Amino acid sequence: MYKNFEFSILQDCLKKIREEKPMVLHFTNYVTMDLGANCVLAVGGSYMLSFTTKDLEELICKSESLVINIGTLDSSFANLCIQAVKMAKTHNKPVVFDPVGAGATEFRASISRDLMPYVDVVKGNAGEIIALAYGKNQSKGVDSLSGPKEAQKYAQEISKKYRCIVVVTGDVDYITYEDRWTQVPFGVPLMTSVVGMGCSLASIIGTFIPVLEDKFESTVSAVRYFAMCGNIAFSKAQSPGQFRTFFVDTLHEADFDHMMCLLPSVEI
Numbered sequence: 001m002y003k004n005f006e007f008s009i010l011q012d013c014l015k016k017i018r019e020e021k022p023m024v025l026h027f028t029n030y031v032t033m034d035l036g037a038n039c040v041l042a043v044g045g046s047y048m049l050s051f052t053t054k055d056l057e058e059l060i061c062k063s064e065s066l067v068i069n070i071g072t073l074d075s076s077f078a079n080l081c082i083q084a085v086k087m088a089k090t091h092n093k094p095v096v097f098d099p100v101g102a103g104a105t106e107f108r109a110s111i112s113r114d115l116m117p118y119v120d121v122v123k124g125n126a127g128e129i130i131a132l133a134y135g136k137n138q139s140k141g142v143d144s145l146s147g148p149k150e151a152q153k154y155a156q157e158i159s160k161k162y163r164c165i166v167v168v169t170g171d172v173d174y175i176t177y178e179d180r181w182t183q184v185p186f187g188v189p190l191m192t193s194v195v196g197m198g199c200s201l202a203s204i205i206g207t208f209i210p211v212l213e214d215k216f217e218s219t220v221s222a223v224r225y226f227a228m229c230g231n232i233a234f235s236k237a238q239s240p241g242q243f244r245t246f247f248v249d250t251l252h253e254a255d256f257d258h259m260m261c262l263l264p265s266v267e268i
Contacts, residue, residue, distance in 0.1 A: 007260065009212075010221040014254055016211040018044035022064035024206040025050065027081050029071025029100065032196030035244070036067075036203040042251035043225075045207035053083060060087050064094075064210035067202050068119075070111060071100035078111045085118035094120040094209045098202040103131035116162050121209065121219055123167040123202050126151035133157050156181070165219050167205070169198055173223050177216045184220070186227035186262065188234035190243040197247075201226050204251075225251075228259045 023046040028036060033049060040047040050059055060066065066088045068081050088095050097119040099112040109131045116122065116132065124132070133154035152174050155166040159176050168174040171187040191197045201223065208222035209215055229250040237243035 007256075007263075009217055010225055011256060013208050013211050013218055013221045014043065014225065017207055020064075020211060021046050022207060022210045023048055023062060024065050024067055024203060025059050025063035025084075026067045026069070026203065026206075027051070027077070027084050028067060028069035028098075028199065028203075029073075031071055032069070032199040035194075035196035035248075036069075036200045038248050039200040039251055040203050040207050042248050043204060043207055047203075051077070051080070053080060056080075056084060057087055057091075060084065060091055060093055065096065065206045066093055067096045067098070067206040068115060069098040069100055069199050069202060070102075070108060071098075071199060073101075073108060073111065078114075081111075082114060085115055089118050094206075094215065096121045096123065096202050096206040096209065098122075098199055099124050099128045099132060100199070101128070103127035116158075116164070119162060119164050120215055121165040121167065121205055122158065122162075123169065123198070123205060125169050125198065129158065129166065129168050130154050152176070165216055167201075167219065167223060169201065173227065175216075175220055175223060177219075180216055182220055184223045184227050186224075186231040188230050190234055190237060190240055191230050193240040194244045194247075197230075228262055231262055232258055 021044060024040055025048045037047040048059060048063060066084060068085060085095050095118055097115055101108045102112040112132055129151040151168045155168050155174060155176050159166045159178060165177040173184040175182050204226050205219055205222040208218045212218040230247060233243055233246035233250045236246045
């Protein structure tokens with residue numbers, strides 16, 4: 001297992017983000033781009049969105065990372081994503097991939113598998129991760145019908161096959177890379193009542209990943225920060241709408257004292 005989490009690494013990541021303001025280029029879905037953009041800005045990053053190949057190389061050269069999200073997928077967008085990840089690899093820019101609904105249809109699963117050889121981090125729910133490894137439909141819409149524990153062995157297989165970090169989301173998130181793995185608690189019910197929370201996690205990972213040389217460390221820090229902020233927002237909110245607002249505010253506030261208080265009571 002991965003060593004015990006060092007809270008100072010998370011703090012260092014956020015400090016570097018706010019100093020360096022990494023630009024995160026997104027090829028993402030129409031439904032959730034607003035929340036993702038606000039989350040990136042809240043932590044201190046810079047958000048860029050594109051749907052064309054005309055300035056693709058210029059944008060990739062100017063960005064620090066690339067986030068691909070196939071939530072609203074068609075053939076044209078799929079081809080654009082494939083060009084983008086190949087170009088990102090050429091220019092040594094890290095790629096974060098969110099295979100939204102990969103377990104729902106074979107088309108989505110097929111496109112996802114085409115993108116995987118170019119990915120540094122893949123983040124999905126259990127059904128999506130199982131579909132990447134097994135090719136079997138395991139989700140309904142974008143919601144998983146499988147639990148994170150069921151997906152752990154598939155996550156390990158994917159990580160070894162593609163030499164990438166795999167994040168399986170759920171009540172307890174599971175993160176693995178080669179012989180390293182860890183779990184992140186703090187999941188709260190209202191997260192599943194706000195469209196775009198999972199997509200926004202990919203955006204936050206894309207913001208954190210350029211600021212550390214160790215991509216596993218930066219990914220773990222991103223997932224932890226996201227989950228802890230969700231836990232704090234949940235303590236204040238009484239409805240999904242309130243939770244969404246409190247969550248973005250909490251990302252911005254960086255209340256480390258509150259987060260430190262969470263560790264003894266919720267840590268696994």
